Amino acid sequence: MKFASEFRDPKLARALLSAIAEKADAIGATREKPVHIMEICGGHTHSIFRYGLDKLIHEGIEFIHGPGCPVCVLPRARVDECIELAERPEVIFTTFGDAMRVPGSKKSLIQAKADGADIRMVYSPLDALELARRNPDREVVFFGLGFETTTPSTALAIQQAAREGLKNFTVFCNHITVPEPIKALLDDPYMMLDGFIGPGHVSMVIGIHPYDFIAQDYGKPIVVAGFEPTDLLQSVLMVLTQIEQGQPRVENQYGRVVPENGNPVSLAAIEDVYEKRPSFEWRGLGEIDASGLRIRPAYRAYDAEEKFGIGYAVGRREVPEVEGCACGQVMTGRIKPTQCPQFGKGCTPETALGALMVSSEGACAAYWQYGGARSAAE
Amino acid sequence: MCLGIPGQIVEITDEARMMALAEVSGVRRAVNVACIADGPLQGLIGEWALIHVGFAMAKIDEDEAAQTLAALHELGETQEALEQMAAGDAALEGRV
Numbered sequence: 001m002k003f004a005s006e007f008r009d010p011k012l013a014r015a016l017l018s019a020i021a022e023k024a025d026a027i028g029a030t031r032e033k034p035v036h037i038m039e040i041c042g043g044h045t046h047s048i049f050r051y052g053l054d055k056l057i058h059e060g061i062e063f064i065h066g067p068g069c070p071v072c073v074l075p076r077a078r079v080d081e082c083i084e085l086a087e088r089p090e091v092i093f094t095t096f097g098d099a100m101r102v103p104g105s106k107k108s109l110i111q112a113k114a115d116g117a118d119i120r121m122v123y124s125p126l127d128a129l130e131l132a133r134r135n136p137d138r139e140v141v142f143f144g145l146g147f148e149t150t151t152p153s154t155a156l157a158i159q160q161a162a163r164e165g166l167k168n169f170t171v172f173c174n175h176i177t178v179p180e181p182i183k184a185l186l187d188d189p190y191m192m193l194d195g196f197i198g199p200g201h202v203s204m205v206i207g208i209h210p211y212d213f214i215a216q217d218y219g220k221p222i223v224v225a226g227f228e229p230t231d232l233l234q235s236v237l238m239v240l241t242q243i244e245q246g247q248p249r250v251e252n253q254y255g256r257v258v259p260e261n262g263n264p265v266s267l268a269a270i271e272d273v274y275e276k277r278p279s280f281e282w283r284g285l286g287e288i289d290a291s292g293l294r295i296r297p298a299y300r301a302y303d304a305e306e307k308f309g310i311g312y313a314v315g316r317r318e319v320p321e322v323e324g325c326a327c328g329q330v331m332t333g334r335i336k337p338t339q340c341p342q343f344g345k346g347c348t349p350e351t352a353l354g355a356l357m358v359s360s361e362g363a364c365a366a367y368w369q370y371g372g373a374r375s376a377a378e
Numbered sequence: 379m380c381l382g383i384p385g386q387i388v389e390i391t392d393e394a395r396m397m398a399l400a401e402v403s404g405v406r407r408a409v410n411v412a413c414i415a416d417g418p419l420q421g422l423i424g425e426w427a428l429i430h431v432g433f434a435m436a437k438i439d440e441d442e443a444a445q446t447l448a449a450l451h452e453l454g455e456t457q458e459a460l461e462q463m464a465a466g467d468a469a470l471e472g473r474v
Contacts (some may be wrong), residue, residue, distance in 0.1 A: 008448060043381045050453050094469065097462055123466030124432025126410060130470055153433045156412055160395065201382055204436050227381060228449045257428060257436050265413045360458070
């Protein structure tokens with residue numbers, strides 16, 4: 001779908017594209033000197049490619065694909081630890097399907113499952129709770145993974161387990177947060193970012209104010225956006241307008257779903273169940289201060305790290321990335337997926353070296369699915 | 379993982395655990411409604427919500443639900459969400 005006429009609201013899309021072009025010209029954005037806008041969320045990356053927005057939009061706008069895909073930023077060490085937990089005979093290891101194919105240092109969860117580990121893909125942490133109720137003689141471990149969108153779900157499941165006094169349910173908590181890696185990117189002297197499109201469903205939980213620092217401390221605009229193509233176009237226009245006015249701020253394009261101050265029930269559950277880790281490792285980005293969550297001591301009985309002596313409870317494990325894998329450079333916008341020497345050669349969706357090719361929200365998978373496979377073959 | 383899918387709350391099944399049945403693209407699924415509960419749970423019946431990994435995270439209106447479903451369908455996300463729900467059901471029943 002590379003033509004605005006194919007959009008559900010083509011008139012609106014054309015009007016937005018035209019307004020973006022006008023604004024881009026006004027601020028002097030050109031192909032040689034583009035405005036760099038980072039879409040943080042992998043869901044947005046997917047939308048941009050699916051609807052061909054990168055092709056339709058003014059040539060002076062360049063999308064930089066951010067680190068907002070939890071599967072993509074999962075370090076190999078964490079995958080290895082998942083497999084170690086899953087291979088314990090007493091354990092039923094439960095996970096979202098997205099994480100199944102991410103390569104660890106020896107194998108992925110899907111390979112561990114083929115080797116006999118009891119690994120079950122669940123849709124919800126509530127499925128894991130139900131498995132624990134139905135299997136009192138087994139240890140059910142849920143792999144808590146994701147940003148603030150999934151974080152409250154795991155917290156609510158832990159609270160429910162505590163209310164029921166379940167003894168055989170734990171969470172291997174690898175939940176991460178969005179604002180801290182943005183700060184790390186903004187502190188990186190090599191990054192050239194002029195504005196951000198913020199993840200809509202994260203803000204549905206946390207509201208828009210956790211991003212105030214981006215405008216106040218770094219002078220960059222950020223617009224929290226929905227996932228439809230016209231949402232993204234409108235958000236780009238809002239970012240450009242802020243740049244033109246020289247008044248960076250946090251704006252909410254997705255007000256029909258995102259409350260300014262977030263969801264109070266979700267926020268209360270997060271506050272009750274988790275505390276910040278001093279630092280957490282991200283694939284390709286290294287350690288980022290206060291970017292991960294762990295389970296508070298009050299809920300220690302539900303913490304798989306404590307119960308099984310694994311993960312950060314016993315110390316950080318060093319597992320180097322695969323040689324030649326440029327996931328980190330892609331995630332920080334230094335190179336495009338097609339510039340990675342392994343893209344389409346050593347790394348395809350079937351033989352992925354890095355998580356960006358595995359996850360449906362990964363930038364490399366998006367490039368591959370929407371034309372990258374062709375360009376790699378050329 | 380991060381895109382929610384619209385569903386309509388059709389039945390409250392367990393008040394104590396704040397559980398309801400939601401109809402998501404023709405499939406009925408147990409969901410938790412704690413995050414959208416702002417009064418008696420029965421009042422949620424008929425409401426549309428954005429459902430994310432088994433939790434209703436935000437109320438949305440019917441038009442927004444229809445538009446979001448159409449966009450998700452084009453992105454292939456509807457099918458993916460339904461497959462994940464089916465995988466969850468299979469895991470519970472030991473069909474793995």
